[in-house]
Amino acid sequence: MGVRTDDGCELWASATGAGEPVVLCHGGPGLWDMFGDLDLPARLVRWDQRGSGRSQRRGPYSTARTAADLDAVREHFGLDRMVLLGHSWGAQLALRYALDHPDRVTALGYVSGVGLGWDWREAFSANFEARLGDGFARWEELRGRARDEAEERELAVLQWSVEFVDPTTATAFAERMATPWFGVNHECNAAIDAEDRRTWREDELVEACRGLEVPTLIVDGAHDVRPRTAVDSLERALPNATRVVLDTGHVPWLEAPEEFTAACTRYLLRG
Structure with missing residues (x-):
């Protein structure tokens, strides 16, 4: 299903399930x-951001x-209000939206975000580097030169x-994230990252x-390679926040699906 923005960009979006909109x-x-592997008792609205995945590859690229x-x-999708759940950079986007439009958000899920500062980098x-281990040299080599799509x-x-967390299953999980493969929009990534450094x-x-x-649910993976202390100032600042730490890395709904679903159901959904 296509969503057309006010400047004419076509976005891929999909709604599945029934219940409270997330x-x-x-x-x-x-x-x-x-x-795709997330299972919540809710109406899940998924979409690819501008320039990414199945959405139209065109700018401008900015948080706003x-x-x-x-x-x-x-x-x-005709939603007056919604639960908003963001992961990683998407957690930052969801937070920004909630700050700008709190009347449109019933609850906020902030999953594996990196907080409000820059000290974590x-x-x-x-x-x-430590977790990638023997693969770090290959990663550096690929990063340092032009790549074809297979190398991307x-x-x-x-x-x-x-x-x-588990090195015996890590590559299989990463393969699931890369399937289907749509290609990284490096222009979009660089533009928004540069903006964040100036304005965040x-x-x-x-x-x-x-x-x-x-109401905000902060979900951390205890073994995320991004230090979770980066989120402490956000937790302290929010007047209505709950923080849940799971025994996972950066993508908790893949490594601990039952625990992640339980936390989201308890703290984000009203049904």
Whole structure:
């Protein structure tokens, strides 16, 4: 099903299931919806962000533009209010939307986000290299040169394998994330990352979050290579937040589906 934005961009979107509407915001930026294995007792609305996956490859690329696209998805499906669940960069997008439109969000799921500051990146780089182990040299080689589509996918699978705890199953999980393969939009990723570095300021965001009354569930994977202390200031700032830590890496609904579903059902869904 196609969603047309106010500037004419065509977005892929899909709604399945019944019950309270939950709109999902995938990670990236520049990736696509990977919530195919997510099972919640709700009406799940999935979509590919602008320039990504099955959506039209065109800009402009910015957080504000992506948030406006998210609102177009909400309107397309006739939702006055919705549960908003975002993963990784999508958690940041969902938080930004909730801050701008709290009246349209019944509850916020903030899954594996990286908080409000930038101090996490150095520790992340060290943890990433350590967990990738023998594969780090190949990752560096691929990153450092032009790649064909098969090598693009190989690089992504290598990179995503660090998101899981058990090395015996990590590559299989990463392969699931890369199937189907739509190709990373590096232009989108670079544009929004550069914008975030200019504008995503912890002190301003803490102040804004103090006024956000929307019930918020923060879900962390205890073994995420991104240090979870990065989310502490967000938890402290939000007046109505619950934090759940699961024994997983960065993608908890794949490694601990029952526990993830239980947490989301308990804290996000009213039925």
